[in-house]
Amino acid sequence: MATQNRGARGPSATAAVGLAFAAGVLAALAAQRHKFEELRLRVAEVEQSDRQAMLTEQQRLQFYLLTKAMEDPDLAAVYSNVQVDSPVKQRQYLFANALYNNAVLAYRVGIVNWEELHGHLRTICQNSNFRDYWHAHQPHRASLRAESTEAKVGRMVDRLIRDLDEADTEEWWVVGEPPEE
Numbered sequence: 448m449a450t451q452n453r454g455a456r457g458p459s460a461t462a463a464v465g466l467a468f469a470a471g472v473l474a475a476l477a478a479q480r481h482k483f484e485e486l487r488l489r490v491a492e493v494e495q496s497d498r499q500a501m502l503t504e505q506q507r508l509q510f511y512l513l514t515k516a517m518e519d520p521d522l523a524a525v526y527s528n529v530q531v532d533s534p535v536k537q538r539q540y541l542f543a544n545a546l547y548n549n550a551v552l553a554y555r556v557g558i559v560n561w562e563e564l565h566g567h568l569r570t571i572c573q574n575s576n577f578r579d580y581w582h583a584h585q586p587h588r589a590s591l592r593a594e595s596t597e598a599k600v601g602r603m604v605d606r607l608i609r610d611l612d613e614a615d616t617e618e619w620w621v622v623g624e625p626p627e628e
Contacts, residue, residue: 540576
């Protein structure tokens with residue numbers, strides 16, 4: 448009779464053990480998936496941080512080269528193919544380039560958001576020397592990929608200059624809305 452009782456309990460006990468094992472496996476898989484997701488997010492953060500560090504280092508080098516070009520007209524002639532009528536104007540263009548690149552870098556590494564970038568560029572666009580630089584370098588921007596950050600920011604500056612030119616107010620700081628990011 449003992450054999451019969453085991454036989455009667457055997458399939459339900461085996462099913463219970465099987466279900467418990469399956470539940471344990473699913474719990475372990477869920478824990479692994481959670482851990483994997485945490486690791487994936489951490490890797491993404493590290494990659495973003497590395498990208499920001501590389502952008503910052505590249506900007507540092509860019510600024511070093513710009514500084515050299517501003518100090519030496521012979522080097523400035525190599526830095527840009529835009530022909531200007533004076534070394535002063537050439538240094539102004541180089542400085543305008545440095546201001547613009549600094550603003551774009553601040554956006555790219557997350558120091559400023561899209562709206563803050565718009566406000567900063569609106570201030571820069573008030574300067575006639577910057578506008579001269581911007582118009583002189585339009586052909587350079589024409590080769591940018593339309594979806595690139597640089598092209599999007601360039602379109603924002605173009606729109607800002609147009610909006611400022613068309614504004615019927617002396618309150619330039621309220622002119623223009625940032626385009627969608």
